[in-house]
Amino acid sequence: MTGQRGQPARRTVLAAGLLLGTGPLNTACRSAVAEQQGSGGGPRHGGTLHMVQGTDILPAFLLSQINPNFSVSRTVFNTLTELDHRTLRPRSSLAKSWRVSDGGRTHVFQLRDDVTFHSGRPFGPDDVVFVLDHLTKDTTSSQVKAVARQVTSAERTGAHEVTVGFGKAVSNVWDMFEMMVVIDRESVADLASGREIIGTGPFTVESYKPGSSISLKRNRHYWKPGRPYLHGIEIAIAAQSSTAVASLRSGQTHLALDLSPLDAAGIRDRPGFRLVQSDAHDLTYYIGANVTVPPLDKAEVRQAVAWAVDRERVLAQALGGIGRPSSLPWSPASAAWDPDRAAAYTLNPEKAKRLLRQAGAADAKVDLYYSNTLATNAAIAQIVQANLEDIGLTCRLRPKQDAEYQKLFVSGKIPGLFVNGHGFGQLTPSTLVKGAWPFNAQHNASNFRDPEYSRLAEEIWTGKGDALTAAYRDLNELLLEEQFVIDLINSTHTYAIQDSLHGLTWTMYDGIDLDNAYLA
Structure with a gap:
């Protein structure tokens, strides 16, 4: 794709030692309805x-969104607020109510007075202040650290009240409160090791x-x-x-x-x-490209890869039909979603070949990295390899043990293409470009730097009205042109x-x- 930035948008036999129990559980087949609110006489205690x-x-990563913690982040912990799935507006949780003033720079939370930590200690304003401070530390991993670092003051202003002040109003403050599990300040030293995991x-x-x-x-x-x-x-x-x-x-x-x-x-x-x-539809499979490694330093080569991949084959053969092809990172719930631009890249080997010739990379070689412990990513890598060979690129698969792969990924040192999945396309768009590692405008896994990208990331973080709408449009065009992240399938x-x-x-x-x- 070679269009100019800023053009108007068109719209993861039972093994021994699993500790799963010795006998079968209740497997009585009831009506296989899709609803989740109960049947068979209603809710009952026990089991x-x-x-x-x-x-x-x-x-150690409870304050960020990572798949392994999905089972404990909301079963062991709570957050101040929770987002409504339909409206994406905050609902009460540990905070009963709140008021926002000063143009979005001041948030006053009235906290519940009947909450205790699992240790028996009462929850209160000082715990909120602690977590907000903990989020800003270099040793804390979180995709909303940029929001936390905008906090200029956080203090107890009543027995069950906390006031949080921000240096500037930012669009994804509720994303932070949605992700900010309230950890116990008295046991935080033993949290990372798992010796003490205490919530509310x-x-x-x-x-x-x-x-x-x-x-x-x-x-x-x-x-x-x-x-x-x-x-x-x-x-x-x-x-x-x-x-x-x-x-x-x-x-x-x-x-x-x-x-x-x-x-x-x-x-x-x-x-x-x-x-x-x-x-939430917040799992998008993609190919990342280290833009410092030839020939991937040329946008035309990255675009060629985007045109070469058979997304429909990836969807059917690697993902079992769960998802939809997409050239953009957003889920349909996102304010930046544009269905026309999400369909910008389709399978077009001839166009891919032309772009490679224009870039002088018709006979180039690329390496494709992935974690060999993730069967889905391995399957995607094999499809991509075949697609790239079809357009004349020699693609060498480089499977890595997950620990090694993750080390390369988080350091931005994968020397080529890489298969992965990202989230953060479902809520406020600024959370993706200000915090998600594949896209972070300041520093990302692809080593992509661009002043216009940084400007747009800031604009959608703080902008409003028509300026924000324009920024979403221009951001989508930049992502489609630069293709340092080559989105394939928006799944869930x-x-x-x-x-x-x-x-x-x-x-x-x-x-x-x-x-x-x-x-x-």
């Missing part, structure tokens, strides 16, 4: 939910065996009367998606988090099970469940919410 996920939790949420951590399992029990002092219904949750770690599927089908597991899309698709029509797709996180589980919900950052969950 232990058995869950399986592919990777271990990472307590519906379940307490009874035991944590790194790499193996997490055991949660009902918080008898939870601030929501009568909740939760479940008496406990047992979370097993199963590195292979096929192992999670086997435990689900055998009746040993009620809920499997984020199966590989192909495995998830296999559950979809199986009697007694349901595949629930998150309405999935929850494969037995029909006996009801009341499952989740946050707009995909932390599972089991406040109202029960086993029929």
Whole structure:
């Protein structure tokens, strides 16, 4: 794609040691309806939910959005507010109410007076002040750190009141409060290691065996009367998606988090099970390009890659049909979503070849990196390799162990193309370009730097009205032209469940919410 920036827009056999229990759970098949609010006589107390996920939790990263923590970020913790899925407006949680003044620069929160941490200590304004300060530290990983660093003051202004002042009004302040789990300041020194994981949420951590399992029990002092219904949750770690599927089908597991899309698709029509797709739609698979590595330093080469990839084949063969092709990072709920521009790149090998010739890269070689522990990413990489060979690029696959891959990724030192998935396309667009590592305008995994990109990132962070609309349009055109992130498929996180589980919900950052969950 060679259009000019700023043109008007057109619109993841049961293995031993999983600790999943010795006998099958209740696998009675009830009506496989899609609704989640209950059946079979309504909610009831009791029972232990058995869950399986592919990777271990990472307590050190609880203040950022990462897949391994989806099982604990909302079951063990709470946030000040929670975003409504339909309106994307904040709703009360630990904060009962709030008022915003001074053009969005001052937020005064009235906090609940009936909340205690799992240690028994009362929750209060000082805990909010602590977490806001903790977010700003260099040692804290968070995609909303830029917002926290705009906080100029945070103080107790009443027994149950906290006032937060910002240096300037920014558009994604509620994204920060949605992601900002309230951790316990008295045990924070032991949080990263997992020795102490203390929150205010519906379940307490009874035991944590790194790499193996997490055991949660009902918080008898939870601030929501009568909740939760479940008496406990047992979370097993199963590195292979096929192992999670086997435990689900055998009746040993009620809920499997984020199966590989192909495995998830296999559950979809199986009697007694349901595949629930998150309405956040915040998982987009993409190819990243290190723009400092020839020939990827030329935009025409990156555009050629974008035209060469068969997105429909990726969707069908790697993702089991879960998602939609997209050339932009946004989900349809985003203010920056533009359906026409999201369809800007389609399969066009001839155009890709022309761009390679223009760039003098017709016989070039590229390396394509991916984590070999993620079956979906490996499948995408193989399709991309074949597509690039079709246009004359020699593409060498470079699978890496996940730890090595992640080290290269977070340091911006992947020397070529790379397959990955990103989030943050579902909420305020500024959170993606100011914090998400693939897109961060100041520093990103592709090493892409551009003054106009930085200006637009700032504009959508602070702009309003017509200026903001124009900034979204211009940002989309820049992303489509530069292609340092080559978006392929806008997909979603999935929850494969037995029909006996009801009341499952989740946050707009995909932390599972089991406040109202029960086993029929």
